[in-house]
Amino acid sequence: MSRKKYTTIAICYDFDGTLSPHNMQEKSYIPELGLKTGKFWQEVKSHAKKHDMDEILAYMFKMLELAKTKDGFKFTKKAIASHGKDIKFFPGVDDWFNRINAYAKKKNIIVEHYIISSGLKEMIEASKIAKYLKHVYASAYQYDNNDVACWPACAVNYTNKTQSLFRINKGIINSWDNSRINKFMKPEERPIPFSHMIYLGDGETDIPAMKMVKYQGGYSIAVYDPNKNGNADKPSAKQLSQKLLEEQRADYALPANYSEGKKLDKLIKNIIDKISSEAEITKLKT
Numbered sequence: 001m002s003r004k005k006y007t008t009i010a011i012c013y014d015f016d017g018t019l020s021p022h023n024m025q026e027k028s029y030i031p032e033l034g035l036k037t038g039k040f041w042q043e044v045k046s047h048a049k050k051h052d053m054d055e056i057l058a059y060m061f062k063m064l065e066l067a068k069t070k071d072g073f074k075f076t077k078k079a080i081a082s083h084g085k086d087i088k089f090f091p092g093v094d095d096w097f098n099r100i101n102a103y104a105k106k107k108n109i110i111v112e113h114y115i116i117s118s119g120l121k122e123m124i125e126a127s128k129i130a131k132y133l134k135h136v137y138a139s140a141y142q143y144d145n146n147d148v149a150c151w152p153a154c155a156v157n158y159t160n161k162t163q164s165l166f167r168i169n170k171g172i173i174n175s176w177d178n179s180r181i182n183k184f185m186k187p188e189e190r191p192i193p194f195s196h197m198i199y200l201g202d203g204e205t206d207i208p209a210m211k212m213v214k215y216q217g218g219y220s221i222a223v224y225d226p227n228k229n230g231n232a233d234k235p236s237a238k239q240l241s242q243k244l245l246e247e248q249r250a251d252y253a254l255p256a257n258y259s260e261g262k263k264l265d266k267l268i269k270n271i272i273d274k275i276s277s278e279a280e281i282t283k284l285k286t
Contacts, residue, residue: 005108006105006108006109006110007108007109007110007196007275007276007279008109008110008111008112008191008192008196009104009109009110009111009112009192009196009197009198009272009275010111010112010113010114010134010168010192010196010197010198011100011111011112011113011114011197011198011200011268012114012115012116012164012165012168012197012198012199012200012209012213013113013114013115013116013117013199013200013201014115014116014117014161014200014201014202014203014205014206015115015117015119015124015138016117016118016119016202017202017203017225017237017256018200018201018202018206018223018256019089019090019093019129019256020087020088020089020090020093021088021089021090021225021227021228021256022087022088023037023119024083024084024087024119024120024123024124025037025040025059025063025083025119025120025123027083027086027087027088028083028086029063029080029083032073032083033066033067033070033073034070035066040062040066041059043062044058044059044062045058047061047062054155054157055157056118056139056155056156056157057152057155060139060141060152060155061152063075064141064149064150067149074148075148075149076143076146076147076148076149077122077141077143077147077149078147080120080122080123080141080149081122081123081125081126082126083123083126084120084122084123084124084125084126084127085126085127085128087123087127087128089129090225090256090257090258091257091258091259091262092257092258092259092260092262092264092265093129093258094128094129095260096258096265097113097129097132098132099260099265100268100269100272101132103269103272104272107272107273107276108276108279108280109272109275109276109279111272112134112168112192113132113133113134114133114134114135114136114137114164114168115133115135115136115137115138116137116138116156116161116164116165116199116209117136117137117138117139117156118138118139118155118156118157118158118161118205119138119139120138120139120140120141121136121138121139121140121154122140122141124136124138134173135168135173135174137156137161137164137167137175138154138156139152139154139155139156140152140153140154141153154175157205158204158205158206158207158208158209159208161205161206161208161209162208162209162212163181164209165194165197165199165209165212165213166181167181168192168197169190169191169192169193169194169197170185170190170191171190171191171192193217194212194213194216194217194218195216195217195218195275196218196275197213197216197218197219198213198218198219198220198221198268198271199213199218199219199220199221200221200223201220201221201222201223201250202222202223202224202225202237202240202241202256203240206222207244207249210222210244210249210250211249214248214249214250214251219251219252219271220249220250220251220252221250221251221252221253221254221264221267222240222241222244222245222249222250222252222253222254223241223253223254223255223256223264224236224237224238224240224241224253224254224255224256225237225255225256226238226255226256226257238253238255241253241254252267254267
């Protein structure tokens, strides 16, 4: 396939709450330690506050610390990855990537799919959608000679999610190269302009990334779990997404249903149509 004929776009996804209705640690890792999820996250928040610590680093530390307290519990890369194999996804995600790729190809568009997540890279790369992803920018551990996690290699919080977008923009498919990301590159030389990016997220940790993509001419979509209700003290997932829309941090707020014919599917296809038409018009100028 000759790429000269095609325009490349990037669809960038948060993971927990965006593609999956659960935090990836909650389905098997935390229960395996004998903890309730509420207690685990409460301890994370307390630890972060006590040590004036980034909350992502705090949860990674807690996972390491708790693993050491349980006899026979292995905190190896393979063991961590095993918790990603059974991650559940929102409706339609299973065939989403093939479906969107096929639709885009008919419009002379190549779609690259990226994850930008505070969750664990090891689990995401072991999930059933990993084969569709160009790259995963996520929190990850460093491992010792016995393949046991010993230190955070990367912690992705709400601000450095924007750094990952610049890496995609400049074609830097790693988390370590800080020379190229700071090197000047003319907008027209960048592999994927922000106007060809779509960002999907569900919450506060996605706000800087969504807002930046939106203001740079791309498309920001707040998705929500329609089954996640609120209460007197906490708004529902839909209300949180609507707030992002009202505050102009996102362009759209839609249910996290990726099935064919649903609103999200229709919106992404319409954005692909728009980018395709704009690219064809540009070609006529040259």
